[in-house]
Amino acid sequence: MSGRQTSFADYGTLPSALLWDGGLLFIPLWVVTEITLDQTFHLPAIGSSGLRAIAPVADATVRLRGLLVGPERFAWKMALEMQAEAAQRGSAAAALTGALAGAVGAPGLAVGGLVLATSMTIRTDMQVKQLTFTATSARREALDVSMTLEHLPRPSPLGKLLDVASLGVGALADFG
Template sequence: MPADVNVPVLIGAVPLLTVTSLTLNEGYQVARIAGSKLAQLVSPTARTISVEAVLVGRTRLIIKKGLEAMALTSRALAPATAPLMNLTGLPVVCGMTISLDMQITSLRFTQSNQKRDALDVSISLEQVPRSTLTAVLGEALDVALAAGIAAVPSVSGMVPARRQLGGLL
């Protein structure tokens, strides 16, 4: 893929074309084994995604309204607005992950004098699995994304590790 191609982040049906950062947090539950000093990871407990983006151009307010509608749908109106929302939450598709069953927990829009024709947006999402099937499907899609990304040549402006470590690798 050429370096100048901008791949959007999709939150439900809303494409974010100018994402400045995306953070994926995953938490895991640790359980102590009775009568022992040992512990083991029992299950993943939380997956959250934070997205920082800039909404630019004449469609910025339409995208803002789309995000607000996704947040409202994912929190309160799922059964009434879309029957499929009973089965799955909002999908988030980006270059790092494909996560199903996400819900928008926070939206923050900022407009400044420096960027009058743009809105900064901060979005927080949390995974709320609705069924085992969608959880397994989401993980399968995430693995497929990882395998696909590994197969595609990467064009990065970062210094190769070989040069960073002075040829030690």
Template sequence: MVAGVNVPVLIGPVPLLTVTSLTVNEGYQVARIAGSRLAQLVSPTTRTITVEAVLVGRSRLLVKKGLEALALTSRALAPATAPLMNLAGLPVVCGMTISLDMQITGLRFVQSNQKRDAIDVSITLEQVPRSSLTAVLGEALDLALASGIAAAPSVSSMVPVRRQLGGVL
């Protein structure tokens, strides 16, 4: 990555250029072992992604309509709107994850007097696996992203702060 370059978060074909936060929640199924107090994590159950962004510029209403169209897309309408969606859900591509098979489950748009030329958007997506092949492909892409980020030099401006004992003893 090059410092100063704005890399968008992609939700399907819709780029979000001004993302303020992105949260990935993962849940896991717990099974009790019969006759024991022990439990074991047996499989992942849910993955949700929440994106908070600001839609700015002249295209803000077009991006809003694009997100609404993606949210309304059902499996029956998927081949007409995006031919590959009958095989996989919405891909979400960002610096933290590449997740296939996502579906928008919530959209919230807010416009205020303080930001008349901008729209705050909150998007909630849930993973809805369509096939085991796309689930494996999504995990492979996510692993490739993690490996690539680990190998790339960091552009973070955050500098670790030394711990100091400031006469607290």
């Protein structure tokens, strides 16, 4: 470990997860100890119409557990809190992709909420449902963080495209 990394945990080159609002605020989560992806699939109504095909057929919840380490841990804590609150009002991703999608005449490509990138999945349209921070005497210079994010997608083909892209990200992380 270099001199700057004074925590017992190594947070070197690549973060385990990245939470992005679509604008300038990237929050790297360096030490993620657990990622859980829960998906609930909806059964279609008997005799449902073709319009059902464009509606989301699954709900997804992502839970992350990890550490905010080093002297920046309080800044990352505040950034996570600010980002969670700001996403409730509309993220930079929603404004940017909405404007771009409208300009090219493809409203189905707009996203909202936060973007979560991990080796397991890349999800747009995420909202922070719960954030928990814990400080213990056993972990100096670290805050335990756990968060629950809900996937609240707009009907669009972009979500499936990003799921396919996450396969490549996962493969790169395995070889990195």
